[in-house]
Amino acid sequence: NAGVTQTPKFQVLKTGQSMTLQCAQDMNHEYMSWYRQDPGMGLRLIHYSVGAGITDQGEVPNGYNVSRSTTEDFPLRLLSAAPSQTSVYFCASRPTATNEKLFFGSGTQLSVL
Amino acid sequence: GQQLNQSPQSMFIQEGEDVSMNCTSSSIFNTWLWYKQDPGEGPVLLIALYKAGELTSNGRLTAQFGITRKDSFLNISASIPSDVGIYFCAGNYNNNDMRFGAGTRLTVKP
Numbered sequence: 001n002a003g004v005t006q007t008p009k010f011q012v013l014k015t016g017q018s019m020t021l022q023c024a025q026d027m028n029h030e031y032m033s034w035y036r037q038d039p040g041m042g043l044r045l046i047h048y049s050v051g052a053g054i055t056d057q058g059e060v061p062n063g064y065n066v067s068r069s070t071t072e073d074f075p076l077r078l079l080s081a082a083p084s085q086t087s088v089y090f091c092a093s094r095p096t097a098t099n100e101k102l103f104f105g106s107g108t109q110l111s112v113l
Numbered sequence: 114g115q116q117l118n119q120s121p122q123s124m125f126i127q128e129g130e131d132v133s134m135n136c137t138s139s140s141i142f143n144t145w146l147w148y149k150q151d152p153g154e155g156p157v158l159l160i161a162l163y164k165a166g167e168l169t170s171n172g173r174l175t176a177q178f179g180i181t182r183k184d185s186f187l188n189i190s191a192s193i194p195s196d197v198g199i200y201f202c203a204g205n206y207n208n209n210d211m212r213f214g215a216g217t218r219l220t221v222k223p
Binding site for chain 1: 146
């Protein structure tokens with residue numbers, strides 16, 4: 001089992017560029033989410049999805065879009081990157097919205113210049 | 114939002130020593146979880162706690178769900194070099210929004 005797979009591992013963008021961070025899970029989990037990790041701030045929830053076709057905002061959604069067309073995939077889109085979005089991004093999934101045990105991907109380190 | 118205060122921020126200990134860290138919140142959580150993050154990897158679940166007062170062990174790790182439901186503790190006994198990493202507490206605010214502490218960075222000197 002691959003678990004939660006994120007690509008790319010590293011990315012450098014210029015301010016204003018757009019890009020998509022990919023996330024896929026092969027565990028048939030209903031719930032998927034995106035977090036960003038910044039020094040001294042822990043992990044903060046950006047967006048989440050409780051199932052295919054359903055997405056919702058988390059704690060820090062501004063500047064990010066998501067979609068959930070399949071159970072397996074949950075891409076995160078930055079439409080116009082800003083230096084404040086420099087961070088490490090983690091995708092995570094869990095079996096259902098009521099099961100608290102999150103499984104994390106290995107992260108994407110993003111730098112916006 | 115619901116904030117978790119995790120302490121200490123970092124710890125430098127000798128191999129074999131015991132470690133304690135804790136997490137507090139101004140609000141009640143229904144579930145507390147403890148994760149460990151190795152460098153370059155995502156966090157991995159260590160222990161999940163579901164009831165106030167619950168004490169749960171996983172090998173050398175023991176965690177407790179505070180009786181007030183506003184705090185949790187993690188203890189590591191007889192630390193070894195592979196315990197190095199960042200430990201995060203997490204509280205389940207509601208089923209769709211899990212909040213994380215800022216982490217405790219643990220260094221173990223051989």
